[in-house]
Amino acid sequence: MADEKSSLKMKNINEELSDYKVQSLEGVVLEGDIEIEMDISSGAHPLLAQSLGQEFTKLALQLYNFSKAMGYPVDSMLQTAKASVVSSDK
Numbered sequence: 001m002a003d004e005k006s007s008l009k010m011k012n013i014n015e016e017l018s019d020y021k022v023q024s025l026e027g028v029v030l031e032g033d034i035e036i037e038m039d040i041s042s043g044a045h046p047l048l049a050q051s052l053g054q055e056f057t058k059l060a061l062q063l064y065n066f067s068k069a070m071g072y073p074v075d076s077m078l079q080t081a082k083a084s085v086v087s088s089d090k
Contacts, residue, residue: 067074 064074
């Protein structure tokens with residue numbers, strides 16, 4: 001079951017958990033990519049995009065620092081990822 005690939009929306013997760021009256025999720029690990037879909041049809045799009053970009057950057061920095069503090073080799077992983085992007089651009 002660990003190799004099983006699936007996609008769930010937060011709405012579906014909340015609905016499923018509410019059926020069981022779950023109060024906490026201790027020890028649960030969610031893995032995979034996070035996708036955020038937004039429908040912005042107002043004129044505030046550039047301002048909202050800038051604000052979200054700043055918040056996502058802060059979040060990424062906090063996760064990076066936390067991973068380093070826990071001993072995870074994020075520095076070497078970032079260097080490897082950067083090297084592979086540079087080599088694919090050539």
